[in-house]
Amino acid sequence: LCITKPSIEDVKARVSADKNISARNFRAAVVIEGCPAFDEDWWMELRIGDVLFQCYETCDR
Numbered sequence: 089l090c091i092t093k094p095s096i097e098d099v100k101a102r103v104s105a106d107k108n109i110s111a112r113n114f115r116a117a118v119v120i121e122g123c124p125a126f127d128e129d130w131w132m133e134l135r136i137g138d139v140l141f142q143c144y145e146t147c148d149r
Contacts, residue, residue: 089114089116089117089118089147090115090116090118090119090123090128090131090141090143091103091116091118091119091120091128091136092119092120092121092123092125092127092128093110093120093121093125094111094123094125094126094127095125095126095127095128095135096109096111096114096119096129097125098125098126112115114147118134118136122129128143128145129130129146131143
């Protein structure tokens with residue numbers, strides 16, 4: 089699972105302040121910075137270094 093840091097921050101802003109939300113809640117393997125919240129929902133591919141990942145579908149978690 090790949091998620092952006094702005095997406096995590098957006099979710100944190102929507103839930104109760106007493107909830108401690110982090111990337112661990114989403115069991116993310118990769119957390120990306122430097123793009124808008126929920127931008128990852130529209131990616132078809134993701135390149136990290138020389139490795140190209142195909143993005144097939146969004147995650148329902």
